[in-house]
Each structure stands twice: as structure tokens, then as C-alpha cells.
Amino acid sequence: MEQMMIQTKSRPYPVFLGDGIIDNVGEWLLSVCNNPSKILIITDQTVKDLYGGKLESVLKAFDLDVLTCVVPSGEQSKSFETYYKCLTFALENNLDRESVIIAFGGGVVGDLAGFVAATFMRGIPFIQVPTTLLAHDSAVGGKVAINHPLGKNMIGAFHQPHAIIYDTQFLKTLPLLEIRSGFAEVVKHGFINDRSFVENLMKTIHSLNHVTSEQLQWFIRKGIEVKAEIVAEDERETGKRAFLNFGHTLGHALEAELGYGKISHGDAVACGMLFALWLSEKIFRKDFQYKSIKNWFNEIGFPVKIDETIQTESLLERMKKDKKTVHSQIRFVLLEDIGNPVLKTFDTHTLYSFLNEWRTEGCV
Numbered sequence: 162m163e164q165m166m167i168q169t170k171s172r173p174y175p176v177f178l179g180d181g182i183i184d185n186v187g188e189w190l191l192s193v194c195n196n197p198s199k200i201l202i203i204t205d206q207t208v209k210d211l212y213g214g215k216l217e218s219v220l221k222a223f224d225l226d227v228l229t230c231v232v233p234s235g236e237q238s239k240s241f242e243t244y245y246k247c248l249t250f251a252l253e254n255n256l257d258r259e260s261v262i263i264a265f266g267g268g269v270v271g272d273l274a275g276f277v278a279a280t281f282m283r284g285i286p287f288i289q290v291p292t293t294l295l296a297h298d299s300a301v302g303g304k305v306a307i308n309h310p311l312g313k314n315m316i317g318a319f320h321q322p323h324a325i326i327y328d329t330q331f332l333k334t335l336p337l338l339e340i341r342s343g344f345a346e347v348v349k350h351g352f353i354n355d356r357s358f359v360e361n362l363m364k365t366i367h368s369l370n371h372v373t374s375e376q377l378q379w380f381i382r383k384g385i386e387v388k389a390e391i392v393a394e395d396e397r398e399t400g401k402r403a404f405l406n407f408g409h410t411l412g413h414a415l416e417a418e419l420g421y422g423k424i425s426h427g428d429a430v431a432c433g434m435l436f437a438l439w440l441s442e443k444i445f446r447k448d449f450q451y452k453s454i455k456n457w458f459n460e461i462g463f464p465v466k467i468d469e470t471i472q473t474e475s476l477l478e479r480m481k482k483d484k485k486t487v488h489s490q491i492r493f494v495l496l497e498d499i500g501n502p503v504l505k506t507f508d509t510h511t512l513y514s515f516l517n518e519w520r521t522e523g524c525v
């Protein structure tokens with residue numbers, strides 16, 4: 162088991178990372194939350210069926226008053242309706258300000274349960290117990306949110322967890338599509354921070370079919386290290402935290418335009434990163450080996466182009482609503498070099514031309 166610390170301005174908190182560490186959740190929870198009145202586990206149906214009984218029994222062994230609220234699996238649970246149901250469950254079961262929420266699942270549950278914790282009685286503590294690879298990103302840094310039909314993560318807060326307890330045993334049941342989704346954020350952390358890490362990944366990872374637990378731990382450790390450094394410096398995205406949005410301007414537009422849950426977050430971000438890389442080569446007149454990266458993405462199984470049925474105009478409308486957009490100027494995270502991100506602003510017309518050009522020439 163390894164332990165890392167996330168040093169945000171609001172609060173420092175530990176990440177416990179290891180194989181089979183679920184048994185320690187009760188002890189570690191009590192070390193960061195003193196004498197909780199009740200514990201509310203928010204989880205999704207899949208995770209509950211696989212591991213819900215185990216987590217409940219571990220907590221009950223500490224004589225804790227444990228309740229579980231189960232939401233449907235998938236992106237559609239980041240909705241007003243599910244958020245409202247979780248709040249109603251908490252009120253009906255008399256949670257109070259000394260209660261603690263456990264977000265038990267992937268990024269969807271983490272974002273949803275974190276937002277419930279951020280807003281219930283103006284904020285109560287929560288713990289992240291991630292079960293997906295992608296959650297190496299979502300569990301760290303305190304961004305919690307639900308979606309609006311008009312845009313991803315549009316209603317949310319910054320609310321840091323009290324601890325992250327990451328048992329990599331859970332990843333053994335994760336479907337390939339979800340491993341790939343999480344891997345996209347691992348690659349993102351490399352692109353914005355560490356060229357040699359990206360080169361190493363491109364050299365060693367040609368398929369995600371038989372990724373080993375050592376490799377998963379390597380991805381998670383590296384991703385958390387990069388994210389921890391950024392959120393320690395800029396918790397509320399007034400500066401460099403925006404770099405963590407590499408690939409997301411187009412990625413979020415795709416998720417919203419296709420309908421939440423129709424494409425995984427990671428696949429959408431991967432496609433967005435590819436466009437951002439192509440655009441970076443154009444803007445900075447540099448050779449990032451775009452073609453090799455595109456071929457590698459293809460080999461891994463990421464989508465390397467956008468379905469023809471989606472209008473470029475619709476994506477532009479979506480991107481105009483991105484949280485980085487100000488005064489109708491769309492801000493993109495580009496790379497001056499691999500490991501060296503910058504923010505670049507585009508008006509709608511210019512971005513439209515680039516996106517169309519990429520869709521007709523860069524994708525082929």
C-alpha cells in the first residue's frame with residue numbers, strides 16, 4: 162500500500178492506494194472523520210451488486226450506522242433527478258451535519274455524491290472510494306458536478322474529499338471500454354506534463370486487453386502525481402488547472418451532442434486531444450508526430466474521427482458554452498510541446514474552419 166497527500170488550499174487529504182485495501186476503509190474513515198453520526202454510501206447498481214455487501218460489512222464491523230443509496234449506472238445519473246433523489250434519501254434518513262458520505266464507484270458516482278455532499282446542509286464531509294481507472298482523475302481535486310442538457314458539469318462546486326481510498330482489486334471486473342476511458346485521462350496527464358511518460362506509454366502499451374495490475378498502478382500513480390501538483394497550486398482553476406481540460410473542449414461538446422452516456426468520457430476526451438494536437442501543430446508550426454499518435458490511438462481503440470452525422474455547427478454551439486469560454490472567445494488547451502500546455506483563444510469563425518479542416522483532412 163502506498164500513501165500520497167493532496168495538498169489543496171482548502172484541505173490536505175490522503176490517498177491510500179493498494180491492492181485489497183478495502184478492509185481498512187472503516188479505520189481510515191474514522192481517522193479523518195471524528196465520530197460520524199451516520200454513513201451514507203452513494204453507489205451505482207453495478208458497483209453495489211459487485212462490492213456493496215463487502216463495503217457495508219467492513220463499515221458495520223466498526224459499529225457505524227450505515228445506509229446505502231443506489232443510483233442507476235452510467236452518465237445519466239449525473240442529473241437533477243438523481244441528485245434530488247439522493248438529497249431526499251439523505252433527508253428521509255435523518256442525516257445531519259456530522260454525517261459522512263462515501264462516493265463508492267467511478268467518476269459518475271464521485272461527481273454526483275460529491276455534489277450531494279457539497280450542498281447537503283451547506284456541505285458535509287465525503288470520502289472517495291473509487292472503482293474505475295478513470296477515477297484516478299475524478300476522485301482527486303474536488304471538482305464535483307452534475308450535467309445539464311445544455312452542457313457537461315454545468316452545475317457543481319469545489320468540495321474536497323477527506324480521503325481517497327483506492328483499492329485496485331476493484332479494477333479486475335472493469336470492462337475494456339472503461340479501462341480505455343480511464344486510460345485516456347492517463348494519456349492526458351502525460352501530454353500536459355511529461356513527454357517521456359507519453360513516449361514510454363506509446364512504446365509499451367499497444368493494447369489494453371491484458372493490462373497488468375502493475376501497469377494499472379503505474380498509470381494511477383503517475384496520473385495522481387500530475388494532478389496533485391496542479392491542484393496544489395491552483396485549486397479553483399484560476400490558472401494552470403485549466404490544462405487538465407486538455408481534450409475536453411471538444412470532448413465535452415461531443416458527449417453533450419451525442420447524448421450523455423452514448424460515448425464514454427475518455428473516448429470523447431481522446432478524440433478531443435487528437436484535434437487539439439493537430440491544431441497545436443498548425444498553430445505552433447511544429448511536428449508532434451501527429452500521424453503516429455493518431456495511429457497509436459487507433460490501435461488502442463480510441464475514436465479518431467467524429468461521426469459524419471454530427472454537424473460542425475452544433476459542436477461549435479456546444480463549445481461556445483464551455484466553462485473556459487469568456488466573451489464568446491473559445492479557449493482551447495493546446496500544446497507548445499508535449500508536456501508544455503498553453504491556453505489559446507479562438508473566435509467561432511476561425512475554430513469552425515479548423516474543425517472542418519481537421520474533419521476532412523486531419524482525420525484521414
Ligand SMILES: NC(=O)c1ccc[n+]([C@@H]2O[C@H](COP(=O)([O-])OP(=O)(O)OC[C@H]3O[C@@H](n4cnc5c(N)ncnc54)[C@H](O)[C@@H]3O)[C@@H](O)[C@H]2O)c1
Nearest residue numbers: 207234235267268269292293295298299304331334335426
Ligand atoms: N471531477 C473530476 O475531476 C472528473 C475528472 C474526470 C472525469 N470526471 C467525470 O467522471 C465521469 C466518468 O467516470 P467513469 O469513467 O468512472 O464512469 P462511471 O462512473 O459511469 O463508471 C463506468 C461504468 O463502469 C461501471 N463500474 C464501475 N466500477 C466498476 C468495477 N469495478 N467493475 C465493473 N464495473 C464497474 C459503472 O457502473 C459504470 O457503468 C464523467 O462524468 C466525467 O465527466 C470527473
Ligand SMILES: O=C(O)C(=O)C[C@@H](O)[C@H](O)[C@H](O)COP(=O)(O)O
Nearest residue numbers: 298302304313314402405406409484
Ligand atoms: O480536475 C480538473 O480540473 C479537470 O479538468 C479534470 C477533467 O478530466 C474532468 O473531466 C473535469 O470534470 C472537467 O471539468 P470541467 O470544469 O471542464 O467541467
Ligand SMILES: [Zn+2]
Nearest residue numbers: 346409426430
Ligand atoms: Zn476528464
